[in-house]
Amino acid sequence: MIYMIDTANIEEIKDAMEYYPLSGVTTNPTILSKENKDPISLLKEIRTIVGEETMIHAQVISLSTEGMIKDAEYLKENIGGNLYIKIPVTKEGIKAIKILKAKGFNITATAIFTAQQGLMASVAGADYIAPYVNRIDNLSGDGVGVVGYLINMIKEYNLATKVLAASFKNVQQVHEISKLGGHSVTVGKDIFDKLIEHPMTDWSVDNFIKDWEKAFNRKSLV
Secondary structure: OOEEEEOOOOHHHHHHHHOOOOEEOOOOHHHHOOOOOOOOHHHHHHHHHOOOEEOOOEEEOOOOOOHHHHHHHHHHHHHOOEEEEEEEHHHHHHHHHHHHHHHHOEEEEEEEOOHHHHHHHHHHHHOOOEHHHHHHHHHHOOOOHHHHHHHHHHHOOOOOEEEEEOOOOEEEEEEEHHHHOOOOOOHHHHHHHHHOOOHHHHHHHHHHHHHHHEEEEEEOOO
């Protein structure tokens, strides 16, 4: 499983980098807008923090193929490193994926709500496809099911694309993706922390320490 954090908040990224096996940072225009900073300067700052090898996923703004290509080139020039350009799976976006992939760009197809959208983007050349799990659920769909279909389709058609499941509201959704053999997930900082939280873990650790102190009359091993 490849874990990524879905945020542009510097402190959240620093914390996740320090404590978790973090492989990447995903952003979108909405996430960037919440930080009240110049978006390119912020993305550059994130690159400095995570280093050149860690993935950053940054999204185009333009709605036209030509504009998406210009946005992608601008992002690559200014951010660099292991950068993935996020392209929405519109008609113009699929065309942009084909062109940018031919130019050697890393591509993440985003705003995916159906398995067929994800498959089309994969065949067009996307490296990652990002289905919106919780948003699909909120439309009376099956977000986890869509991810499952995509995993099977990628395997069936022998494609190199990875599913980057996104839009989570709880740990159980992430766990269901893991059970399916999901390639990667991107979650907010709150979900990241909850992935390893369990009251019985804390209870067990507390009792280990109590037993140790009672037997050996000290709180440390060394």
